[in-house]
Amino acid sequence: MTTxxxxxxxxxxxxSGLTVKEIAQRMDLTVQQxxxxxxxxxxxxxxxxxxxxxxxxxxxxxxxxxxxxxxxxFLPKR
Numbered sequence: 001m002t003t004x005x006x007x008x009x010x011x012x013x014x015x016s017g018l019t020v021k022e023i024a025q026r027m028d029l030t031v032q033q034x035x036x037x038x039x040x041x042x043x044x045x046x047x048x049x050x051x052x053x054x055x056x057x058x059x060x061x062x063x064x065x066x067x068x069x070x071x072x073x074f075l076p077k078r
Contacts, residue, residue: 004040
């Protein structure tokens with residue numbers, strides 16, 4: 001069964017082409033810290049969401065602040 005956090009991770013991979021490890025390296029964080037920020041049960045701070053936006057080549061910071069399915073509306077349009 002796919003969790004909501006896994007849905008977010010899959011969407012990030014699809015839209016940015018980056019793994020969680022690569023995002024962690026770009027942000028100078030551990031993989032575990034990035035997973036914590038992507039946890040769908042919690043919301044990250046605006047400043048963290050903005051850093052995630054930069055690290056993921058422009059996936060909106062709002063995507064990282066809301067749970068699935070609301071977060072999905074902030075993905076880039078294809």
